[in-house]
Amino acid sequence: MSDPVALQMTAPAPVTALENARHDGPVTVAETGPWGMLTLRGDLSAAPVRSSLADATGLAMPEVRGVTVAGDRRVAWFSPDEALILVPRADLAGVRAALDGALAGQHALVADMSDARASFRISGEPAHLAEVLARLVPVDMGTFAVGELRRTRLAQVACAHWMPEEGAVELVCFRSVARYVFDLLVEAAESPRAFPA
């Protein structure tokens, strides 16, 4: 009964929740990905876990509420025993294998959560970006610095955000609410400046 055509099918490329939706304006809102995303559960302060991460990803373990950014890789501190590792999708299998190998024998878990989340990047003038987020998250964006990470509430959903560099904020939320978050970001980005220069 097997269909030989189906057997030879190659895997369809994974799609992001919003198929890389984008909104251009003074603040650009773009859905990014598909990333390779790995959830690492383990004692992030333990030296073996930290060195395993560094060996497998080339990135240092971030400090509490921090993010390590290097090129197209990030490691985000989510809790004392959870980190989210973001790498290009093409690197996923390699990084995963390296991590699994490095962590073997330790009480740690690496789970492939690449498709569980949606990710966004908003870019524009730094003060304008701070304003866009100030409409949605209960965080003092006036003192929020590059390399800092905050998991909080964006309107009514859980969301994490950080600034990989000046002029850009990256966010991740669960995939199912990607449309909600995108719509809110666009509305906030389109709103007239609350603090005109």
Place this chain on the structure above:
Amino acid sequence: MSTRLTTGGTLIDRSKPVTFTFNGESLKGYQGDTLASALLANDRMMMGRSFKYHRPRGVVSSGTEEPNALFGIGQDGRFEPNQRATMQELWTGLEAATQNHWPSLEFDIGEVNAHLSRFLPAGFYYKTFMWPRSFWKNVFEPVIRQSAGLGRAPKSADDDRYEHLYHFTDVLVIGGGLAGLVAAQEAAQGGARVLVLEQEAHWGGRATDSDAQAQVDALLATLKGMENVTLRSRCMGAGVYDHGYVLGYERLTDHLAQKSGPRHRLWRIRAAQVICATGAIERPLSFAGNDVPGVMLASALRDYLTRYGVSVGDRTVVVTNNDDAYLTALALVRAGLSVPAIVDARDGGAGVLGAQAEAAGIRVLKGHAIAKVKGRKRVSGVAICRQAGEGAVVEEIACEAVAMSGGWSPVVHLWSHCGGKLTWDDAQAMFRPDPARPPLGAAGEGFVTCAGAAFGVLDAASGAGQAAEAGRAAAQAIGKPGSGAGSGAALPEGLADGSGANPIEPVWLMPGSASRKLRAKAFLDYQNDVKVTDIQLAAQEGFESVEHAKRYTTLGMATDQGKLSNINGLAILSGALDTPIPQVGTTTFRPPYTPISMGSIAGEARGDTFQPLRRSPIHAWHEANGADFEPVGHWRRPYTYLRAGETRDTAVTREINQTRGSLGLLDASTLGKIIVNGPDAGRFMDMMYTNMMSTLKPGKCRYGLMCSENGFLMDDGVVAKWDEDTYLCHTTTGGADRIHAHMEEWLQTEWWDWNVWVVNATEAHAQIAVVGPNARKVLEKLGAQNIGNEDFPFMTFQDHRLAGIDARIYRISFSGELSYEVAVPAGQGMALWTALMEAGAEFNVMPYGTEALHVMRAEKGFIMIGDETDGTVIPQDLGLHWAISKKKDDFIGKRAQQRSDMARDDRWKLVGLETLDRSVLPEGSYAVADGVNANGQRNVQGRVTSTYNSPTLKRGIAMGLVLHGPDRMGEIIRFNTVEGATVSAKIVDPVFYDKEGTRNV
């Protein structure tokens, strides 16, 4: 008549005329006018009618405290009722309509109430409508509904949008008058982040109508130049809440003809220190006819003159108990208008200002009072009497306006919102903040101070000095005191210092021993028509607490929340009770300070973003293919897929028949998927589930139950053992987040030494149930091999590649049919769904929704969390003893299930139910029993938990919990219906379909 003078008006721009409409009539004003000043400029003295007696009312104030001049503003999607004319800036095209009258403002039927006022005393509603009871529904309520409510509710959806803004600051200054600006400057000196909110469009507050404009301009220029200072006008401090949380209400477009962007912005501010520089509000005096249009607060009349160049009348009588009102008299005379008399209740009259008034030729009647105001729709004159006595008229004076001042009340609302206490200042006859008892912040320290008039310091010079101290103290409190305490910024110079003023003398009633007739026309609360006699009656009838008197009389319960009436009202109550004012106390000040729009509260939570709507990876396909969605938590799941001409019922029947007959697909992506991993995972799973999970072999699945610590069933689902240390727990759709949190809670707070990790992987995978006799064939078409019953048995899982996608396939079934649940990465879920639809075409594959899922599970007698359970049901009630391990010492809920109540043999137990007439039992229906209970209610012996029409069995089937149910197979019991009839049903085995399990092979 009231009119625009040819000169004057600091806020208006005479080169920019503005046209607006008032009850459909086109009128002219100027840029900078408020609706109130423009109406007065057009001699529209009467601006509305009062709520209860429908008395003609004019504007009485010039600010937020206005109780009378309320209008419906705008049209359709931009219509809003009850807007204060004093706060509504004028713009070209503004449409204002008066409220609370019928058929017209000038002639109003409801005014008859005024003639009946003797029969509408305080507590009238409570007294009258108690009896007879039947009259309430048929007579009183319809009549009251007809006349109830100010304004009318908008009928259209709001055209505007709104937004929130989170803001963090070291020091928040509420109020941009002189005191606020001085305090802000002081606080900002040392680098503290300072935000200043001003509710009006202009800065400087009352200081600008004395001679302090230059000082205000200088302060503003300094503050605008400071990077750490943010100034916001048209932004009201609406409420002060715990731990320095403050709401700011910014009106962005209400003053614009061309509107774009959000209408209001709600500032959600967190401040380390809050300085309330909210000023003071002038009090009316209580004399007969104090509500006739043309009677105004002295400061308001002065504002209309100096700010807007508007004269309320050629002749104004000023009546007062303090010196401030003399400023109004002097301003009027300076503008060339006539002040026939200043009526000063004090025998000694005023100090320096009194001499100035007399020098200006104004007649000052000391120790005198107004006995009554003459005129109905506008003032025509006043009758004068001595303040002492009952009000024998000594003289009548013709005039068009009355400027009254009963003293000033600090705006202590924001201080009080979060617990700041007040103290009575006898000398100034006012409640003022007690700095020893401030609102407390997170660290237990006070976080609010008051500055200037809000603190009870009424003269400008002293107020500025005190405000500077408040600013310094706030900066010190957050560790940014600048160049040192006391050094301070330069204080404005040349401010009036109040020296040479005579003290206020409290006058709560005018004349002091006014006759009943006069008291019955002396209004305390203008909007709710509460008079002096009403408060006195309330006290007489025993409503002695200020909170009771308030509710009995409705004093202070109108949209203005008693800003003008509260102090006067409680002074009258104090007099009636012979109790000093501080012992009577005030009613509670609650936020918001003035009403804020519903839209601003909702912010972004409207329309498509009202709630976070959760979409599965296959949502777009459902949407494009007739899905009739139902909410499941925040998810939207297809209830069924409607085809042309189908009803919900026929669509569901089609889906079930096709699934049982050939092939159906269900998007099960929303089901929870939680990974539990670690060396102690088995031990942990045994605690979480009632079943023994640790013995499960890798590759196998087991249906499990989870209970709360109370023993009640809270979730169920199939557990798959991925490997020796790893389990995948399926939960219900609604349970995913809850169960994940439940697991984390136990791991973090009870067994923190166990080596277990939990990851909520719900959204990582799309999961598709491939169900029906042709399920195996379609998977084989997509590339699965060796998936026959022997190679891939029920309750196991395997990894396969389907349509090129790596898939983990669980052979589990919630329908009784041959069934495979295929999990793939969410990003490939749509691709797999599409491939299954294409490959299944030859089997006429049909997607099915949640209703078909429910019916098929009920046909098989499977329970559903939330249907068969309601938080009081234990697994034993549902005949699920087989899923409760007897070998385990412990699991969550085990101890509670040993309670005597859980072991009772008369707990209602799960059975199947078949109506004798094959009909569908009503949902939630109760099985009736003989007799009645202690409350006289019919005894019951069970209830329906799930009920459906079964297309497979072609009859109604139901599940229910019935007393001794499992022991009563075949017995017929009766269920009630909403209509009051009963339906007979037979107790049967809850498995209705394929009891032998022949289909899932």
Place this chain on the structure above:
Amino acid sequence: MLILTCPYCGVTAEETEFHGGGEAHLKREGPGSDDAALEGYLFHRENPRGVHFERWRHVYGCGKWFHAARDTQTLEVFGTYPAQTTTPPEDLLATIRDKRPGFTWRGIS
């Protein structure tokens, strides 16, 4: 609306980021416990006017449960501390004793 400091991620955030979880330091009573102990565990809770020890979860943040010592009347927060303990830390108790002399809560004073 309260502000609380999460002892795990160090962030001070508004209440909407957290979720209250009732009284802290309950001792679980499992199989073998008598009815009175079970009843106390499941149903009896302190409701003081004054010093209280509570459980909170940083639900929108790091997801961790922690404890807070708080005055229910003034809303003063004396401190927060991790949930992996059966009693409040001694230095926090010293702070509370200092601020609220003579306070008692369950067996703690």
